[in-house]
Amino acid sequence: MGGGVPTVGDEATMKNYVTLAVAALGKFRARTLVPPGSAVTAHEAGLQQMTVVVEFDSYEIALAAYESADYKKALAALGPGVERDFRIAEGV
Secondary structure (H helix, E strand, O other): OOOOOOOOOOHHHHHHHHHHHHHHHHOOOOEEEEOOOOOOOOOOOOOOOOOOEEEOOOHHHHHHHHHOHHHHHHHHHOOOOOOOOOOOOOOO
């Protein structure tokens, strides 16, 4: 997993992941600000990759959502061949 564009799954795999992830993160009142499939215009490094932005009521809730058993099931549905570049950042 070094330095390239992360490997994404096929359409069926991604659809399954999104279904599971939406259900898991919804329990934490997640709000999707940039959904999968949104247009991305790449600058600088030129990485034309899917970007999803999800908002939570707090940083701590975001951490708990990521660590939840239901979200771990969603990640497991991606299988070993899919690489994620996941960040949790504290907002204002």
